[in-house]
Amino acid sequence: MTTTANWTKNTTNYKYNASNVLNLTVNRTINLYPLSNYTFGTKDPLFEKDPSVEARFQRLRDEFEKIGQRRSVEGVLLVHEHNLPHVLLLQLGTAFFKLPGGELNPGEDEIDGLKRHLTETLGRHDNVSHDWDIEDTIGNWWRPNFEPPQYPYVPPHITKPKEHKRLFLVQLPEKAYFAVPKNYKLVAAPLFELYDNSQGYGPIISSLPQALSRFNFIYMESCNTNNNNNNNTENQNSSNNTNNTNNKS
Template sequence: MVSPVVNTYPLTNYTFGMKEPKMEKDTSVADRLARMKVQEHNHPHVLLLQIGNTFCKLPGGRLKPGENEIEGLKRKLCSKLAVNSPTFQPNWQIGECVAIWWRPNFETVMYPYCPPHITKPKECKKLFIVHLSEREYFAVPKNLKLLAVPLFELYDNVQRYGPVISTIPQQLSRFHFNMVRQ
């Protein structure tokens, strides 16, 4: 079996900027932004948004009623990471779904399966691969911080990243990462 290939590029190829704050519904964190500072060492990284000093989440969010999940993800990525300009819109390349998590009721726990006794779960969270082009410009709301976290830091780190994000390395283990150097 041939593993799917995901092209990755050096972090130095990407440019970061700021845009107006995007207030989160569930927090009142003061405006803040820091430039991404991570060691590269050819490790694949996952982009996370940090709220305050501790809580991290994946870029994305809820779909509008009747919205296609791919178009909804592109809309949320633009909202969280793109410049507010009609002339400069990124062409997000959404890859395959790598994980689905379920929240069966109004508790905080999410499961990587829908329990059989649940007929109408309260939430379904899908994780997709987003293929970045060779160069991108990310504009991050001032009240968030964009982190590029190496896969090895996420692995088995439930305490810091939670049960969903900490399993991303396992979800991506079927892919071959090709570091493209130029």
Template sequence: MKGILKEEYQVQGMRRSVEAVLVVHEYSHPHILLLQLGVSFYKLPGGELKPGESEEDGIRRLITESLCAENSKRVDWEVVSTLCSWWRPNFDNCLYPYICSHITKPKEQKKVLLIQVPEVYTFVVPRNCKLIAVPLFMLYGNSQTYGPIISSLPVILSQYNFIFHASFAPAEITSQKICLNSEEKSIFLNISYINAIDAIAMFRG
């Protein structure tokens, strides 16, 4: 990666990337959808932005490319808010949620965005990936397994008040209202039981 990032930086400058936080639930406890590659590597859906591409357009494109079937109904993924920004100061694997004053030319900026999920949706994932829903209590403080960005999400999401409207049998879909700091602005996120996610996740060749 170090060599690729160096070559890319020389041509395009700082890399800009985005990742999506998609929230679901099992038994009224929030879970975050992650892509699992191999036995022990986990990542949020997302990736690198194209030159001149906005964060909103980029995350919509990346979610569509990684989680949607080619013939599926087009979804205009709504960006609810930017949860956090992470910086890569050098050509290595370390990212930080801040940038020091002596770093004048960071090599990457990564933004993590909260995305509105449709009430009902069928996710399609590549064959080398597995789509899993991980509860917040398993992510919290567990940077050894999930890395610093994903393990920090429970703290960041604590600013939201999760209100679960209905409780159905497993494998059914319901919805959830989330309010930020008692403000008037509120959003609805899709909430699905893990059994439902397992049932609707298909594989793309």
């Protein structure tokens, strides 16, 4: 017997297209660039909407009564150190970590909303545009009640989840400048630190190693390495030219 739950009037129905599955899942290659390729600065603090956990869930309750299920998005930004993927996380205080992202406005497209949040959180403060490359969905999480717990599935007794959070992989360019709000730190956490560490990072972030294991990562060289190689080549060519000139003399 199959049952269909009517979660909420604002839930989007997605159509399954079998013809696209192979292209999306087989040999997905993602380029990862060294952390040293990126430049980090600071900008004005970015504060949470709610002063406390209680206020956050009260606002969620109020919004649910008016517009239904909340939709939120988060971006997974990857770099590598010593050929090991690292996830860029925002650190607030000493023990709170989160992915960049946030709530969507009513009717807002998920990709557009994620780009907006990434720009607000890590974009330059001089209004220089940043074209974020959103690659693929890597996870879906639901909040059944007006409480902290979230799950990668909808519990069978829940007909109206209070929040749906979608995680996207973001392909970073070879080089970029990130402006980090002054009240946050941007840290690069290795996958082995996140794996099975829900106590330190929560269930969503600690599940990223499993979610990312389906991708084929290509570890690109540092820009500095390429520049050094180019300089060495130029120096070698210059030396050869000098030797040729001396021989002719």
